[in-house]
Amino acid sequence: MRQAGRSLPEYRSIRGVGSILEAIADPELSAEITLQPVRRYGVDAAILYSDIVVPAAAIGFGVDVAPGVGPVVEHPFERTADLQRLRPLEPEVDTPYVLETVRILARELTVPLIGFAGAPFTVASYLIEGRPSRTYTRTKALMHGDPTLWHALMERLAEMAIVSLRSQIDNGAVALQIFDSWAGALAPPDYERFVLPHSRRVFEGVADLGVPRIHFGVGTGELLGLMASAGADVVGVDWRVPLDIARTRVPAGIALQGNLDPALCFAPWEVTAEATRDVLRRNAGHPGHIFNLGHGVMPETDPGVLERVVELVHTEGRCDGTISPEESAS
Numbered sequence: 001m002r003q004a005g006r007s008l009p010e011y012r013s014i015r016g017v018g019s020i021l022e023a024i025a026d027p028e029l030s031a032e033i034t035l036q037p038v039r040r041y042g043v044d045a046a047i048l049y050s051d052i053v054v055p056a057a058a059i060g061f062g063v064d065v066a067p068g069v070g071p072v073v074e075h076p077f078e079r080t081a082d083l084q085r086l087r088p089l090e091p092e093v094d095t096p097y098v099l100e101t102v103r104i105l106a107r108e109l110t111v112p113l114i115g116f117a118g119a120p121f122t123v124a125s126y127l128i129e130g131r132p133s134r135t136y137t138r139t140k141a142l143m144h145g146d147p148t149l150w151h152a153l154m155e156r157l158a159e160m161a162i163v164s165l166r167s168q169i170d171n172g173a174v175a176l177q178i179f180d181s182w183a184g185a186l187a188p189p190d191y192e193r194f195v196l197p198h199s200r201r202v203f204e205g206v207a208d209l210g211v212p213r214i215h216f217g218v219g220t221g222e223l224l225g226l227m228a229s230a231g232a233d234v235v236g237v238d239w240r241v242p243l244d245i246a247r248t249r250v251p252a253g254i255a256l257q258g259n260l261d262p263a264l265c266f267a268p269w270e271v272t273a274e275a276t277r278d279v280l281r282r283n284a285g286h287p288g289h290i291f292n293l294g295h296g297v298m299p300e301t302d303p304g305v306l307e308r309v310v311e312l313v314h315t316e317g318r319c320d321g322t323i324s325p326e327e328s329a330s
C-alpha cells in the first residue's frame with residue numbers, strides 16, 4: 001500500500017529532499033526503496049515505488065508531487081483544448097526509468113512484484129482540481145456539465161493506464177493494482193455512468209495478460225458491488241466496511257484485500273493485535289483474502305508495530321485454501 005516504506009528511517013535517509021518524481025526517475029534508488037519494506041516486514045509481495053501521476057507528468061502535462069501535499073498541477077485541465085496536452089504514453093520513451101526499476105526488481109525480489117496505475121477517475125480528479133481536494137467540485141462540475149469532454153478525458157486516461165500497466169508486466173511485474181482512491185466521493189449512479197465504463201476498459205485492456213488484477217478505492221462501501229463488476233479479480237476494502245459484510249457485496253469468486261484501519265497501528269499493541277485478529281476472523285478462512293491495511297501506512301507509524309502485524313498474520317492467518325462448511329454452503 002502507498003507509503004509502506006515511508007515510516008522507515010532507512011527510507012528517509014536515502015529518499016533525499018525534493019519531489020518524489022526525482023526519486024522515481026532513479027531506477028537504482030527506486031528499486032532499493034521498493035525492497036526496503038519487503039526486507040523489514042517480510043511481506044508477501046512488493047509494490048513498485050512510483051506514483052499514479054508519473055505517466056501524466058512524463059508526457060508533459062505539468063504535474064508534480066509536492067512533499068507533504070500530494071499531486072499539484074500548474075495548469076489544471078479545464079476545456080476541450082486541454083485534451084491536446086494528453087498525448088498517448090510511450091513507456092519505453094517517456095518512462096524508461098520505471099521499466100528499468102521493474103527489471104531490477106524482477107531480478108532481485110523473492111516475492112511477487114505488483115505493478116500499478118491510477119484509475120481514470122482518480123487521475124482525472126488531480127488533473128482537474130490541480131491539487132488534492134476534499135470536495136471534488138471542479139471534477140463533478142465537469143463530469144455533469146460537459147459529459148462529452150469528461151468521457152473523452154476518461155478515455156485518454158484509461159488508455160494511458162492500460163499502456164503503462166502492460167509495460168510493467170512486459171518488464172517483470174506479475175500482478176496489477178488499479179488505484180481509484182477517491183472514487184468513494186461519488187454516488188453510485190454517478191460512478192456507474194461516469195467512471196465504471198472507463199475502469200472496466202482498463203481491466204479489459206490487461207485481461208489477456210493473465211495476471212491477478214486488484215481494484216482499490218477508499219470510502220467505497222456503497223460502490224463495492226459496482227467496482228467488483230469492473231472486471232478485477234480482487235477488490236480492495238478500506239476499514240469502514242467489516243470484511244464479512246464486504247464479502248456479501250461482491251460476487252463469489254472475487255477475492256478481497258484489506259482491511260485493518262491504519263490508525264489502529266497507533267493504539268497499544270494488544271488493541272492492534274485484536275483488530276488484526278478481527279479482520280482474520282471476519283474473513284473466516286476464506287481463501288480469497290489478501291491481508292492489508294485499509295489504506296496507506298501513516299508516516300508516523302512505528303515500524304516495529306507493522307513488523308508485529310505481519311508476524312501475527314503469518315502465524316494466525318495462513319489459510320490452507322479450503323473453505324469452511326458454512327462458507328461453502330452460503
Ligand code: CP3
Nearest residue numbers: 001002003004020048049050051052067068069070179181
Ligand atoms: O508504498 C509505496 O511507496 C508504493 C508506491 C506508491 C506511491 N504512490 C509512492 C508515494 C504508490 C502505489 C502510490 C500511489 C498513489 N499516489 C495513490 C494511490 C494509493 C493511495 O494511497 O490511495 C495516490 C492517491 C497517489 C497520489 C499521492 N502521491 C499522494 C496523495 C501523496 C501523498 C502526499 C504526502 O506527502 O502526504 C503522494 C506522494 C507519495 N507517493 C509518497 C509516496 C511514498 C509520499 C512520500 C514522498 O513524497 O516521498
